[in-house]
Amino acid sequence: GDSVTQMEGPVTLSEEAFLTINCTYTATGYPSLFWYVQYPGEGLQLLLKATKADDKGSNKGFEATYRKETTSFHLEKGSVQVSDSAVYFCALSERGAGGTSYGKLTFGQGTILTVHP
Amino acid sequence: SQTIHQWPATLVQPVGSPLSLECTVEGTSNPNLYWYRQAAGRGLQLLFYSVGIGQISSEVPQNLSASRPQDRQFILSSKKLLLSDSGFYLCAWAGQNWQFFGPGTRLTVL
Numbered sequence: 001g002d003s004v005t006q007m008e009g010p011v012t013l014s015e016e017a018f019l020t021i022n023c024t025y026t027a028t029g030y031p032s033l034f035w036y037v038q039y040p041g042e043g044l045q046l047l048l049k050a051t052k053a054d055d056k057g058s059n060k061g062f063e064a065t066y067r068k069e070t071t072s073f074h075l076e077k078g079s080v081q082v083s084d085s086a087v088y089f090c091a092l093s094e095r096g097a098g099g100t101s102y103g104k105l106t107f108g109q110g111t112i113l114t115v116h117p
Numbered sequence: 118s119q120t121i122h123q124w125p126a127t128l129v130q131p132v133g134s135p136l137s138l139e140c141t142v143e144g145t146s147n148p149n150l151y152w153y154r155q156a157a158g159r160g161l162q163l164l165f166y167s168v169g170i171g172q173i174s175s176e177v178p179q180n181l182s183a184s185r186p187q188d189r190q191f192i193l194s195s196k197k198l199l200l201s202d203s204g205f206y207l208c209a210w211a212g213q214n215w216q217f218f219g220p221g222t223r224l225t226v227l
Binding site: 032034036042043044045046049089093104105106107108109110 | 151159160161163166207209215216217218219220221
C-alpha cells in the first residue's frame with residue numbers, strides 16, 4: 001500500500017536558519033504530493049502541493065519539488081521565522097486512471113519544528 | 118467559498134460513555150468527506166470517508182462509526198468510548214486536488 005516517510009523530529013532551529021524536512025513516499029500509482037502545516041491547537045492547513053513530476057510547489061517562502069526518480073518531496077525554506085514553529089505533514093493522494101484524485105490522503109508521521117529567536 | 122465547521126471544539130468524556138462529533142460543510146455540494154484522528158505525538162490516521170449520503174467506508178476497524186445523514190453533514194459516533202479514543206479528530210472535505218480541514222475536536226477520555 002501507499003506510505004509516506006518523514007524525517008524524524010523534532011527539529012529545532014534558530015531564526016533565519018535554513019530548513020529541510022525530508023519526505024519520501026511509496027505509491028502504486030501516480031500520486032499528487034502535499035505538505036500540510038498544523039499550528040499549535042489548530043487544524044491542518046495546506047501549505048503547498050505538486051501534482052506531477054518536476055513540479056515545484058511554493059508558498060510563504062517554503063518550497064518542495066516532486067522528484068519521481070527519488071520518490072521524494074523534501075520541504076525547504078531558506079530563512080525560518082519563529083512564526084514557522086508548527087508540525088509539518090507530508091502527504092500523498094493517489095490519482096485515478098482518469099487523472100482525478102481519489103481524495104484519500106496518506107500522511108507521514110509529522111515533523112515538529114521549533115524556531116527560537 | 119467553502120468552509121468546514123466542527124463541534125464541539127473540545128470534549129472530555131468518561132470511559133464507556135457515548136460520543137457524537139459533528140462536521141458540516143458549506144459552499145459545496147456532494148463533497149467527499151473524511152474523518153481523521155491524530156493521537157498525541159503521532160500522525161494522522163484516516164478513519165472513515167464518504168462519497169455521498171449514506172455511503173461510508175471504514176479504513177480502520179474500531180469501536181467508532183460514522184454516518185452521513187445529509188449531503189453536507191458527517192457524524193462520528195461511538196456507543197462506548199475507550200481511553201485509546203482520546204485524540205484530535207479532524208474532518209476534511211476533498212476539493213479538486215487537495216483536502217480542506219476543519220478546525221478539529223480535541224477529545225479526552227478519562
